[in-house]
Amino acid sequence: MNCDESVSNSVWRYARAARAHVVIDAADYYALMQKAMEAAQQRIHLIGWDFDTRMHLGPGRRLWNLPRKAVNPARLGPFMIWLCERNRSLEVRVLKWNFGALKYLLRGTMIIDLLRWWLHRGIVFKFDAAHPVGCSHHQKIVVIDDMFAVCGGIDMTSDRWDTPEHIEQDPRRRRPYSKKLYGPWHDLTMLVEGEAAAALAELGRDRWVVAGGDPLLPCAPQAQSAWPPGLEAQFEDVEIGIARTRSAWHEVPEQHEIEALFIEHIARAKHFIYAESQYFASRAVAEAIAERLAQPDPPEIVLINPRTAEGWLEQAAMDGARVQLCHAIGEHDPAGRFRIFIPVNAAGTAIYVHSKTMIVDDEVLRVGSANMNNRSMGLDTECDVFIDAARPGNGHAAEPIKRLRMTLLAEHTGMPLAAVEAALARDPSMIALIENAPRGGKRLDAFKLRALTETEKTMADNALLDPERPEQLFEPFSKRRGLFRAGGFLRNPREWRRK
Structure with a gap:
């Protein structure tokens, strides 16, 4: 192969x-x-x-x-x-x-x-x-x-x-x-x-x-690897599974495996999804989340994001898209099962989240370079690896995946690992754990939606700096692109708010 x-x-x-x-x-x-x-x-x-x-x-x-x-x-x-x-x-x-x-x-x-x-x-x-x-x-x-x-x-x-x-x-x-x-x-x-x-x-x-x-x-071939002693x-x-994103280049074909894998993993979630990403601006990921939340007995979805993107251009594009997508997802989430949280340290300074990971039902663990934004789905060269405990011979991976999720929640909430494990044993809700965690040290703050300017809304709605495919870079205003393109599951908040 x-x-x-x-x-x-x-x-x-x-x-x-x-x-x-x-x-x-x-x-x-x-x-x-x-x-x-x-x-x-x-x-x-x-x-x-x-x-x-x-x-x-x-x-x-x-x-x-x-x-x-x-x-x-x-x-x-x-x-x-x-x-x-x-x-x-x-x-x-x-x-x-x-x-x-x-x-x-x-x-x-x-x-x-x-x-x-x-x-x-x-x-x-x-x-x-x-x-x-x-x-x-x-x-x-x-x-x-x-x-x-x-x-x-x-x-x-x-x-x-x-x-x-x-x-x-x-x-x-x-x-x-x-x-x-x-x-x-x-x-x-x-x-x-x-x-x-x-x-x-x-x-x-x-x-x-x-x-x-x-x-x-x-x-x-050699006898030993470089595994750190x-x-x-x-x-x-x-x-281990490996998935890629790659744009077509000369004779090199495009690959959109990461986008398809996100949609598969979100659709199969029964109980919860824990994710960390530098951005939340992907139309495909947001639509997959909204569709799963619209079904009976939806999973709890916790996303860890930075408070804001780096650089004013990224802030205008990525932060605006996050706000718009959250409003649109909320239309399909009456129970409030989808939440975004911002980690801060003991002094209250926001911690910049650069990680790209997702854990589904303590069964799937994925780690890679791809963010939850459009570029990572279709423009940039990306690679993610994942472990699926439901695959043959992988059943023993479920417990380490669970422990990793607990470790990450302990890091972000400032709670001891044993306390996180005990709390989730009593009540499996991560949202409840986060909201009831002590507030004196490291913690997770709820992401608060802010009002966007008309310029920010236009940039976000049309994905001007975050297109899904290379050819869309040259067609900035088109029904075939944007967060709320024609035929998509999500509707533009400005449209349904007028009704």
């Missing part, structure tokens, strides 16, 4: 993982990846939306030193050179979205790092421009020796590091070579080992060639 053959319209590949583990927040993830990359024997393949060579992975030298020193550098840039100097047969391949390449000129020592990478025979760095105008390469994948891989929402770049405590004004949450601190940040990713990693390696090699790189041969896996011998 090659990279363009899918198992179904919603899944590219199923493959078993000897081990799998979900890492919460980037502090642990970066430290684990430092250990994993140190164990690399043949190849490290980094695929991402952004990389910042100035970021610190974990312990090590923090000053500029020769890469042959015994103690590893802490910064990503020198660390990759140190690895290649220590293992002369190691290949490092880095693929980054091409947009924003000029901003590297403003990142100080990053230009020096990239020059040193370019001069090193073991490292090849490429910009990915293999997509239509207006689209982006948004995957966040790492593959080591084709035996260990990562897929999720965490980029190896600045302004991402944080701990689950999300401490106010944490001095460790500092921009590279700056005294300026950034705000609390929440994220997730999944580690996999074995056949599932080999599948992600194939996907990565295919993307490398599409982006103009020389073909990469699969790595030779001392990390006890949450899942063992579990089947």
